[in-house]
């Protein structure tokens with residue numbers, strides 16, 4: 001029995017990477033036990049599994065067991081009673097590439113991404129790309145936004161994929177990790193990935209076309225090995241996950257700067273909208289919580305769709 005990592009899944013076949021980097025085509029053992037989850041797929045990209053080589057020349061293997069997951073991204077069915085679908089598991093970090101000029105990533109979108117990552121217990125980092133095309137005013141604004149998110153506890157970095165600025169830092173960020181890479185089309189995901197793994201040109205084109213297929217054509221994520229044990233998942237997108245499975249009362253728990261205050265609101269079930277004695281609203285008043293973050297919060301509670 002050997003340990004492997006699932007790097008691709010098509011539904012019935014799985015690509016399993018051995019510890020030495022060999023990739024087998026694997027199936028599930030007949031009597032494979034599902035974990036307690038109500039899901040359509042027992043195994044997902046990122047799962048660590050136990051397998052046995054079936055046929056060395058045919059390159060096939062049988063998966064017999066799955067290791068407990070550190071985390072996973074699940075897409076719930078729109079029908080509450082139906083089964084969900086696991087997009088990816090054991091993700092070390094979620095990285096959102098944003099640009100403040102073109103395309104312009106909205107703060108609402110950033111906040112939604114961060115809240116979604118928090119809800120799945122995945123650490124998130126923001127990368128501000130295309131810094132090279134910012135004028136003085138733009139740079140000052142970018143720094144303001146970086147200061148805001150760093151003060152909440154998120155790691156931020158500025159890059160220019162075309163000029164090479166910050167590219168080493170980006171490489172270090174990804175090194176030896178499984179990273180879910182996200183961002184609007186055109187922010188420079190492919191260019192950044194190519195900058196750190198130039199030999200992988202073809203593959204990142206694949207990543208890119210893969211991302212372009214969008215939400216409706218595919219639900220299976222795929223992992224690309226950029227360097228030894230450095231993987232990126234270009235998922236059909238954390239962005240389409242939305243807040244589907246989140247209760248209104250839960251949302252403030254995923255704003256770290258609000259979470260710290262929740263016990264001090266007068267009402268334990270405070271939604272921080274217009275309740276008296278609300279510690280969150282007080283903190284917005286004193287500037288301890290940024291207004292933009294609070295607006296994002298209100299939008300999410302109201303169920304607004306700001307996924308663009």
Ligand SMILES: Nc1nc2c(ncn2[C@@H]2O[C@H](COP(=O)(O)OP(=O)(O)OP(=O)(O)O)[C@@H](O)[C@H]2O)c(=O)[nH]1
Pocket residue numbers: 129130131132133159160161162163183184185186187188189190191192208209211212
């Ligand atoms: N000035 C500048 N242009 C950049 C930078 N990074 C990427 N670009 C350009 O932005 C455009 C889009 O870059 P891509 O890497 O294709 O963006 P993407 O996020 O992969 O887009 P999709 O493949 O649609 O998801 C290209 O013309 C790049 O040359 C940067 O740091 N500075």
Ligand SMILES: [Zn+2]
Pocket residue numbers: 265266270271272273275277278279280281
């Ligand atoms: Zn409150």
